[in-house]
Amino acid sequence: MAAQEEGQQDKTYRRVDLPSGSTEKEVRMKCKICGSMAINHHLHARDGSDPDLCDVCFWRNRANILAVEVKRFREMDEEIKEILRERDLLT
Numbered sequence: 001m002a003a004q005e006e007g008q009q010d011k012t013y014r015r016v017d018l019p020s021g022s023t024e025k026e027v028r029m030k031c032k033i034c035g036s037m038a039i040n041h042h043l044h045a046r047d048g049s050d051p052d053l054c055d056v057c058f059w060r061n062r063a064n065i066l067a068v069e070v071k072r073f074r075e076m077d078e079e080i081k082e083i084l085r086e087r088d089l090l091t
């Protein structure tokens with residue numbers, strides 16, 4: 001039984017033999033950033049965009065985009081406050 005379980009585990013991690021003439025990308029999609037095959041469009045609240053990113057890179061990408069937007073909003077907030085200070089309108 002233990003040997004059979006080991007055999008099954010080996011199969012899980014066995015390298016997939018590719019059909020002749022096909023690339024690994026055609027057989028299994030890999031993340032374009034990190035190479036992970038953990039691409040699960042139906043899980044983790046993914047919205048179907050960025051099909052070539054793994055789940056981690058998908059959300060890291062979203063977080064980075066939001067961080068840039070938050071930084072820009074903070075800069076705009078400071079610019080608005082500066083204008084209000086110049087006009088003595090800031091209370």
Ligand SMILES: [Zn+2]
Nearest residue numbers: 031034054057
């Ligand atoms: Zn990735």
